[in-house]
Amino acid sequence: MFEPTLSDGVLQLHSPNTRWLSTGYSGGFECAPAAYNITVPEGWEREDIDQYSRERRDEAGFETPGPTLLTGVDVKHARGAVLGPVVAYATVGLSNPATLPADPEDTHEGNKSEAEPPEVGTVNIVVGTRRSLTDGAQANLVSVVAEAKTATLLDIAGITGTTTDAIVVGSATDGEQSEFSGSATEVGAAARACVRESIRASFDARYADSEPPESVDAARYGVVTDQRADVFDPREP
Numbered sequence: 001m002f003e004p005t006l007s008d009g010v011l012q013l014h015s016p017n018t019r020w021l022s023t024g025y026s027g028g029f030e031c032a033p034a035a036y037n038i039t040v041p042e043g044w045e046r047e048d049i050d051q052y053s054r055e056r057r058d059e060a061g062f063e064t065p066g067p068t069l070l071t072g073v074d075v076k077h078a079r080g081a082v083l084g085p086v087v088a089y090a091t092v093g094l095s096n097p098a099t100l101p102a103d104p105e106d107t108h109e110g111n112k113s114e115a116e117p118p119e120v121g122t123v124n125i126v127v128g129t130r131r132s133l134t135d136g137a138q139a140n141l142v143s144v145v146a147e148a149k150t151a152t153l154l155d156i157a158g159i160t161g162t163t164t165d166a167i168v169v170g171s172a173t174d175g176e177q178s179e180f181s182g183s184a185t186e187v188g189a190a191a192r193a194c195v196r197e198s199i200r201a202s203f204d205a206r207y208a209d210s211e212p213p214e215s216v217d218a219a220r221y222g223v224v225t226d227q228r229a230d231v232f233d234p235r236e237p
Contacts, residue, residue: 001015001016001017001018001087001128001130001172002014002015002018002087002089002126002128002170003015004078004080004089005062006075006076006078007060007061007062008056008059008060008061009038009039009056009060009074009075010036010037010038010039010056010057010059010060010062010075011036011037011038011075011078011089011091012034012035012036012057012060012062012064013034013035013036013037013089013126013128013170014033014034014064015033015034015035015128015170015172016033017033017172017173017174018031018032018033018035018128018170018171018172018173019031019138019170019171019173020032020035020066020067020168020169020170020171021138021139021142021168021169021170021171022035022067022069022166022167022168022169023142023166023167023168024067024068024069024070024124024166024167024168025049025068025070025166026049026050027067027166029135029138030066030067031173032064032065032066032067033064033065033066034062034064034065034066035066035067035068035069035126035128035168035170036053036057036062036066036067036068036069037068037069037070037071037075037078037089037091037124037126038053038056038057038068038069038070038071038075039070039071039072039073039074039075040070040071040072042072044072049070053068053070067168069124069126069166069168070122071091071093071121071122071124072093072095072121072122073091073092073093073121073122073124073202073206074206075091076205077091077092077202077205077206078090078091078202079198079201079202079205080198081193081194081195081196081197081198081201082194083190083193083194084186084187084190085129085130085131085175085186085187085190086127086128086129086130086187086190086191086194087127087128087129087194088125088126088127088128088145088191088194088195088197088198089125089126089127089198090123090124090125090126090195090198090199090201090202091122091123091124091202091206092123092199092202092203092206093121093122093123093162093206094121094123094153094157094159094162094203094212094213094219095121095162095213095219095220095221096121096122096162096163096164096219096220096221096222096223097121097157097159097161097162097163097213097216097219097221097222097223098159098160098161098162098163098216098222098223098224098225099158099159099160099216099222099223099224099225100160100225101224101225101226104225104226104227104228121162121163121164121221122162122164122165122166123149123153123161123162123165123199124165124166124167125145125149125165125166125167125168125195125198125199126167126168126169126170127141127145127167127168127169127170127191127194127195128169128170128171128172129141129169129170129171129172129175129178129187129190129191130172130175130176131171131172131175131176131177131178131187132171132172132173132174132175132176132177132178133171133177133178133181133187134177134178134179136179137171137178137179137180137181137187138169138171138181140180140181140182140188141169141181141187141188141191142167142169144181144182144183144188144191144192145167145169145191145192145195146167147183147192148191148192148195148196149161149165149167149195149199151196152195152196152199152200153199156199156200156203157203157212157213158215159216163221163223
């Protein structure tokens with residue numbers, strides 16, 4: 001299950017009998033025999049994303065449908081990691097980093113421009129498990145993956161993510177059922193480790209011959225969430 005094939009800038013993760021949950025464009029739950037991560041060219045501006053995704057899959061020789069993520073990162077930099085019943089694949093590009101300072105008063109100026117789309121950014125993660133997860137466990141695994149992504153990116157790059165990150169989680173429909181996927185479970189713990197290792201490996205591959213942004217300030221499309229929300233006590237009217 002979750003077997004990778006790379007062709008013409010398209011990474012297919014083939015996995016029959018799988019239900020996916022995607023946070024990407026046109027996401028949600030979907031039963032499909034594969035999931036995809038597709039590299040888009042510099043200056044890409046297509047708005048018909050479904051049609052574009054089908055075209056790219058067809059051109060790469062992949063006829064099966066499935067949830068699809070897009071990235072400016074060359075998918076040759078995708079890296080996988082496996083532990084127990086879980087496997088993860090990641091592509092990492094940090095041209096459009098985002099960060100959430102614990103103290104909004106202590107922020108950088110940051111480049112908050114949204115005038116142009118990011119060219120080589122996005123952290124895309126596809127995680128698959130041989131377990132059959134309930135709806136709640138599969139949705140919770142998305143949050144486990146996001147937490148692991150954030151912790152890893154903070155460690156290696158000092159950011160919490162990028163402005164276009166996406167996650168797909170695949171669950172076997174014919175596997176042993178798991179009702180829980182938190183970090184203390186076998187599935188959750190394995191997912192955390194796989195995400196950490198795949199992100200680190202893809203980061204090293206992507207930036208083997210170039211330097212990532214030194215900070216959000218230095219990035220072309222950096223975003224700092226420095227707004228303050230109003231705090232209230234729900235017991236008070």
